[in-house]
Amino acid sequence: MRIRKFLVVLLLLLSGPAVLLLFSQLSGDVSPLRQVRDRFPVFADVAVDPESNIVAVTDENLFSLRTYDRDLVSNDVADPRTVITGNRTRVDFVCGVALDPVNKEIYTVNNDTAADMLVFKYDASGNVPASRTLRPAPVSTWGVALDLKNNELAVTIEQINKISIYRRLAEGEEKPLRVIQGPDTGLADPHGIFVDAENNEIFVANHDSYHQAEASQDESTDVQGQLARGIATLSVPQNRLQPRSSSGKFVEPSITVHSRTAQSNASPVRVIHGPKTELSLPMKVFVDTAHNELFVANSGNNSILVFSRTATSPEEHSAMVFRRTAQGNAAPLRIVRGAPDGTPAPGIGNPGGIAYDPMREQILVPN
Amino acid sequence: MANPRIAIFARLANGNVAPARVIEGPHTRLSRTSHAIAYDEKNDEILIPNPLAEAILVYRGNASGDAAPIRTIQGPRTLLQENDELALDNVHDEIIVPTRQAILVFSRSANGNLAPLRVIAGPKTQMFRARGIAVDPVNNIIAVGNANPQGILIFNRTDEGDVAPRSIITGPRTGIYATKGFAVLPERKELIATVEARGVQVTRNLGESFVGIWNNTDNGDVPPKATIKGNTTMLIAPRGAALDSQHQEIFIIDKVQNAFFTYSWQKILQNMQR
Numbered sequence: 220m221r222i223r224k225f226l227v228v229l230l231l232l233l234s235g236p237a238v239l240l241l242f243s244q245l246s247g248d249v250s251p252l253r254q255v256r257d258r259f260p261v262f263a264d265v266a267v268d269p270e271s272n273i274v275a276v277t278d279e280n281l282f283s284l285r286t287y288d289r290d291l292v293s294n295d296v297a298d299p300r301t302v303i304t305g306n307r308t309r310v311d312f313v314c315g316v317a318l319d320p321v322n323k324e325i326y327t328v329n330n331d332t333a334a335d336m337l338v339f340k341y342d343a344s345g346n347v348p349a350s351r352t353l354r355p356a357p358v359s360t361w362g363v364a365l366d367l368k369n370n371e372l373a374v375t376i377e378q379i380n381k382i383s384i385y386r387r388l389a390e391g392e393e394k395p396l397r398v399i400q401g402p403d404t405g406l407a408d409p410h411g412i413f414v415d416a417e418n419n420e421i422f423v424a425n426h427d428s429y430h431q432a433e434a435s436q437d438e439s440t441d442v443q444g445q446l447a448r449g450i451a452t453l454s455v456p457q458n459r460l461q462p463r464s465s466s467g468k469f470v471e472p473s474i475t476v477h478s479r480t481a482q483s484n485a486s487p488v489r490v491i492h493g494p495k496t497e498l499s500l501p502m503k504v505f506v507d508t509a510h511n512e513l514f515v516a517n518s519g520n521n522s523i524l525v526f527s528r529t530a531t532s533p534e535e536h537s538a539m540v541f542r543r544t545a546q547g548n549a550a551p552l553r554i555v556r557g558a559p560d561g562t563p564a565p566g567i568g569n570p571g572g573i574a575y576d577p578m579r580e581q582i583l584v585p586n
Numbered sequence: 587m588a589n590p591r592i593a594i595f596a597r598l599a600n601g602n603v604a605p606a607r608v609i610e611g612p613h614t615r616l617s618r619t620s621h622a623i624a625y626d627e628k629n630d631e632i633l634i635p636n637p638l639a640e641a642i643l644v645y646r647g648n649a650s651g652d653a654a655p656i657r658t659i660q661g662p663r664t665l666l667q668e669n670d671e672l673a674l675d676n677v678h679d680e681i682i683v684p685t686r687q688a689i690l691v692f693s694r695s696a697n698g699n700l701a702p703l704r705v706i707a708g709p710k711t712q713m714f715r716a717r718g719i720a721v722d723p724v725n726n727i728i729a730v731g732n733a734n735p736q737g738i739l740i741f742n743r744t745d746e747g748d749v750a751p752r753s754i755i756t757g758p759r760t761g762i763y764a765t766k767g768f769a770v771l772p773e774r775k776e777l778i779a780t781v782e783a784r785g786v787q788v789t790r791n792l793g794e795s796f797v798g799i800w801n802n803t804d805n806g807d808v809p810p811k812a813t814i815k816g817n818t819t820m821l822i823a824p825r826g827a828a829l830d831s832q833h834q835e836i837f838i839i840d841k842v843q844n845a846f847f848t849y850s851w852q853k854i855l856q857n858m859q860r
Contacts, residue, residue, distance in 0.1 A: 247796070248816025249853050252835065253600040256845030280844050306790060332787040359619070378619065378638065408617060408638050426590075428617040428639035430667070439668060439686060442715055446733065446764055449785025453734040455714045462688045462707055464662040467640020469615055499612040500590065518589055519612045563604035565845075566593055571621025571670070572634075572767070573826035573839040573846055576647065578627060580597040581606060582828070582837055584846060585620040585634055586589060 255582075257565045259558035260285065263313065264362075264411075264503060268320040271341065273300060274555060275325050277313035279568055284310050284327050284339065287555050297555045303339055305346025310337065312569050315362040315374070315411065319387075324350070328360040328374055331569055332447045336363060336374060351390040355383050357444025361410045362424075362503075366479070368416035371396065375409040375423060378440060379432035382409065382423065382477070401484025402431055405475040411503035411516070418508065418528075419479040420488065424472075424501035424515060431466035472498040474515060474526075489531050497524060590616035592623065592634065592645075595846075597830065611652025615643055622719075622767070622826060624674035624681075626694070631656070633681060637670040642681060642692070661699025665690055673768075675743070677723035684716040684730055689741070706741060708748025713739060720768030720777065727752075727802055729777055731765030738765055738779060740802065755800055757807025762798075767826040769836070770802070776811075777802045780824035780838060790842055793817040795824055797838055799854070811860040814838070820847055 260278035267274050272289045283304035287297055303310055311329040318325055323341040328334065334356050337349040359378040366372065370387045382404075383395040399406065399421075408426035415422065442453065473492035478485065491513075492498065499519025506513050511528040558564075567584055574583040591610030595603065609632075610616065617638040624633045630647035641660035645653055659681075660666070666685065673682045679694040680703065688707035692700065706728075707713070715733035722729075726743040737756030741749065756762065762781050769778040776799055783794035796819075798810030814821065814836075822842040829836050834851040 246816065247813035247854070247857050248793070248818045249814060249849055250818045251820055251847035251849055253598065253848040254820065254845055255595055255599050255601065255603060256843060257602055259602070306788070309788075311787075426617065426638075427612065427615070428636060428641075430638065430640045436668065439715075442733070446715070447787045449763075449788060453714070455734050459709060459714075460687045462665040462685065462690070462705055463667065465640045465660070465664045465666040466662070467636075467638075467660055467666060469639055469641075469660075472612070563602055565595070565603060565605065566589070566591070566608075567839075567844050567846070568589070569618075569841060570839045570844065570846070571619075571825045571841065572623040573828045573837050574623045574625040574632075575597075575828040575830050575837060576594075576625045576627070576632075577830065577832060578630065578647065582595045582597060582599070582846065583592055583623050583625055583632060584595065584605075584839060585592045585616070585623045586618060 255565050255567070257567065259562060261564060261568070262557060264316045266316045266318045268318045270320050271323065273318070273341065275316050275318055276555070277316045277327055278557070279312050279314065279330070282310050282313065284308070284313055284316070284325065286325070286341070290553070291555060292553055294554070294556070294560060296557065296559055301342065301344035303343055303345070303347065307346045307348050308337070309333055309335060309349060309352065314360070317363045317365045319365055319367065321367055326363050326365060326372065328355070328363045330361055331358055334358045334360040334444065336360065351388070353385065353390050354392055355385070355395070356381070357440045358447070359440070362412035364412040364414045366414040366416045369479070371414070373412050373414055373421060375412045377408050377410070379436055380404070380406040380409060380429070381432065382406065382412065382421065397480070397482040399477055399481050399483070399485060400432065403484045403486045404477070405473060405487045405490055407470050407473070410501065413504045413506050414479065415506045415508060416479070421477040421479055421481070422504045422506055422513065423475045423477065424504045425475060426500055427469050427472045429468055429470045435460055472501055472519070474498065474501065474504060474513070489529070491526060491530055497522070590614070590618050592616065592632065597833070607650040609645060609649050609651070609653055613652045613654040615639065615641065615655055615658065619670050622671035622673070624672060626674055626676050628676045633672060633674055635669045635672050635683065637668055640664070640666040640669060642666070642669070642672060642683065657695070657697040659692055659696050659698070659700065663699050663701040665702060665705065671717070671719055673719045673721045675721045675723040682719055682721050682728060684719045686716055687713050689713070689716070689719070689728060689730060704744070704746040706745050706747065706749060710748045710750045711739070712751060712754070718765045718767045718779065720770050722770040722772050722777075722802060724772035725775055725802055729768055729770070729802070731768070731779070733764065736764070737762050738777070738800070753803070753805035755804050755806070755808055759807045759809045761796065761809065766824065769827040769829050771829070775802050776800065778827050778836070780827055782823050787823050787842060790822055792820065792822055795821050797821070797824055797827065801860070812854055812857045814849055814854060
C-alpha cells in the first residue's frame with residue numbers, strides 16, 4: 220500500500236514537468252526546431268593604448284565591450300582582461316571605440332536601440348553602469364574619436380550624414396559644440412572618425428550611400444529611438460509629412476578631411492576618393508602623426524590601406540595586429556581570437572528581414 | 587559585423603554555421619539598415635531596400651559575392667525615403683514600399699528614376715511611423731504596421747491617395763506594442779505579424795514579444811488567434827517572418843538575438859483559438 224502511494228506520488232512528480240511542457244507548447248510557447256546563431260563575440264572596432272598595454276574591442280554580437288592585454292600571444296581563444304556586458308551597462312550594438320590614455324577611460328557608441336555614447340573606466344568589468352553617457356543621436360551613431368588636446372570628442376551618425384563635436388566630458392542630452400552636416404560636406408554614410416589635433420583636421424570614412432538628410436528625419440529617428448527604448452508617447456503631428464522628391468544616390472567611397480573647427484555645411488579641406496585609392500566600404504581611420512600616414516580599415520576588400528596623411532574586416536571573430544610598416548600580403552604579428560580558430564561566423568548583425576527561396580531551399584538574411 | 591550584405595543559409599542550417607553564400611562588396615550597392623528582403627520565386631530574383639541611398643535593389647536569385655544589382659529603383663521621381671522595408675506581389679508584378687507615412691507601389695520591373703504607380707498617403711490613411719508591410723495578392727490587401735494608432739492598418743491592394751484603411755487591428759486585447767514584420771497565408775486568409783513588446787530591446791526579456799496570427803478580416807480590438815510566445819521560443823525582438831509551405835515551417839529573425847529561428851508550422855496550427 221505504501222509502495223503504491225509512493226509510486227503515485229512519483230508518477231505525479233515525474234509527469235508534472237511533462238504536463239507543463241505540453242501546456243506551454245499548446246499555448247504557443249514552442250521551442251524552435253533549429254536556430255542559426257553565433258555564440259561568440261564578433262569584433263566591430265578596436266583601439267589600443269600602448270602605455271597601459273591594453274587593446275579594447277567592441278562586440279556587436281553578444282553586446283559586450285572587452286579589453287585584452289596588448290601583447291597577448293595565443294592561438295587559442297584569448298582571455299580578456301575585462302568584459303563589460305549586461306543590461307546595466309547599456310552596451311548594445313556597440314560599434315566605435317576610443318581610448319583616453321590620460322584619464323584611463325574607454326569611449327564607445329551604440330549603433331542602434333539606444334544609440335548612446337558610453338564611457339567606462341579601464342578597470343570596469345561585468346554588468347556595471349557607465350561612468351558617463353551622452354546621447355548624440357537617437358539611432359545610427361557609428362564612430363567615436365577623442366581630441367585630448369582640445370578636450371573634445373567627435374561622433375559620426377550614419378543615417379543623417381552628420382558629425383557632432385562635443386566637449387570631452389559632455390553627458391546626457393548636452394548639445395554639441397559644433398555640427399558638420401549638409402550636401403557640401405561630402406559626408407555619406409559616415410563610419411570611422413579620427414581627430415588629428417596636431418594638424419587641426421578631422422578624418423572621416425564614408426561609404427557609398429547618400430541622401431540629403433532633412434530636419435524631419437531627425438524627428439523621425441527620434442521617434443524610432445523612443446519606440447526602440449519603449450518610452451514613446453506618440454502623438455501624430457498635425458502637419459503630416461507628405462511624400463517628397465527622393466535625393467538618394469550612390470557616390471564614391473571616400474575619406475573626407477575636415478578642418479577641426481568646421482561646422483554646418485562646410486566643404487572638406489581634402490577628399491581621398493577614386494578608383495586608384497581602392498577604397499571600398501572603409502570603416503576605421505587612424506592618423507599616425509609621427510610618420511604622416513593615414514591607415515584605413517577597408518572592409519570591402521579585407522585590406523588595410525596606408526596613405527600619406529596629406530593625400531588627396533569584417534565578419535571575423537578576431538582582431539589582428541600588423542607592423543606599422545607592413546604592406547602587401549603580410550601576415551599579422553598577433554591575433555586576438557574571440558572564438559576558436561576556424562569557427563564559422565553566421566555574420567547576422569542587427570537583422571530585420573528574412574525571406575525563403577524554395578527553389579534552392581535557402582534562407583536569405585540581410586544585415 | 588553588421589557589414590552591408592545578404593547572407594544565404596541552407597534551409598536546414600542549425601547552430602553556429604557560416605552562410606552557404608554571401609552577396610557583399612562595393613558593386614552590390616548594399617548598405618546597412620535594410621530591414622526587409624523578398625525572394626521572387628516566379629522570376630528568381632532577390633529584392634532589397636537600401637534606405638541610406640533611397641534605392642530598391644534587385645539581384646538575380648543565384649547572385650553571389652560582389653554582384654551588381656540587375657535593376658535599381660532610385661531618383662527624385664521615386665519618392666523613396668526612409669525606405670528600409672518592402673513587400674513583393676508577384677501575381678500583379680508590383681513592389682510595395684512603406685516610407686513611414688506613405689505606401690509607394692512600383693512596377694516589379696521598374697528600373698531607374700520612375701514614379702510609383704500608386705501612392706497611399708494622407709490624413710485619412712492614419713499612417714504614422716509605418717513599420718512592416720505585407721501584400722496578399724489573392725485576397726487583395728496590403729497590411730502595414732502603425733505606431734499611432736498602434737496596430738495593423740489594412741488597405742485594399744489597389745487603394746490610392748488619401749483613403750481610410752478598410753480595417754484596423756488595434757487595442758489592448760491585440761497585445762500589439764509595435765509590429766515589425768509580416769507574412770501572409772492567402773489560402774487561409776490569415777496574416778502573421780511579429781510583435782515587439784514594449785522596452786524589450788533594452789530589457790532583453792525573453793517571452794514578452796510574440797508572433798501573432800490574425801484573420802485578414804479582423805477589425806478592432808481582436809486578440810491573435812494563435813501565437814508563438816514564451817520563454818521556450820527564444821524570441822526577444824522578432825523582426826521578419828517567412829514561410830516554407832512545403833516543409834510547413836516558419837522562419838523568424840530576431841534583432842536582439844542576432845539569430846533566426848525555425849518553428850514547426852503544424853505546432854502553431856494546433857494552437858488556433860478561433
